[in-house]
């Protein structure tokens with residue numbers, strides 16, 4: 001299974017990515033988590049990414065793309081993966097297409113987790129108290145939502161045109177949302193089997 005999980009900040013991508021990846025026995029790869037680990041360890045990558053992250057801006061494509069290319073080349077990704085938070089820009093879509101084309105594989109599905117913008121802000125403000133993320137202050141949260149709407153939201157159309165997109169309501173209990181995603185993926189794979197049958 002090769003999956004993408006897309007959606008605005010606060011939609012619950014990270015939580016769902018872990019559960020869904022476990023179900024399909026593939027690694028969950030979160031670009032945000034990889035960047036945060038690098039920031040915490042003050043690696044060269046972390047130092048390069050930190051100012052962008054703290055401001056709610058995207059880390060430049062060349063940095064992000066190189067990091068993802070390295071990660072996807074690792075052995076545990078050979079039979080599948082779930083990417084959480086990548087691609088987020090048109091250039092990242094191009095990079096991922098190239099990585100997959102070279103490997104001779106394709107995506108199975110793209111899940112878009114949707115949620116109401118007011119709900120997103122209140123979830124993120126709530127989370128900041130628990131997790132202490134540097135980018136969970138209200139002005140930075142608003143900037144992250146703006147950047148998402150301008151740069152990443154439109155990418156859903158690309159995957160819809162490729163017939164890979166499935167949209168899931170991210171509101172509700174974690175378990176309910178997981179069930180919705182699994183149901184959507186089951187119906188996607190059932191349709192694939194039906195259309196590819198002789």
Ligand code: ADP
Nearest residue numbers: 009010031032052053057058059064085086088
């Ligand atoms: P969220 O989706 O809630 O904003 P993430 O943990 O996915 O949180 O990302 C945190 C930050 O890491 C982003 O605001 C951005 O600075 C950086 N980042 C993560 N993924 C990418 C990406 N694909 N391209 C550029 N920057 C990224």
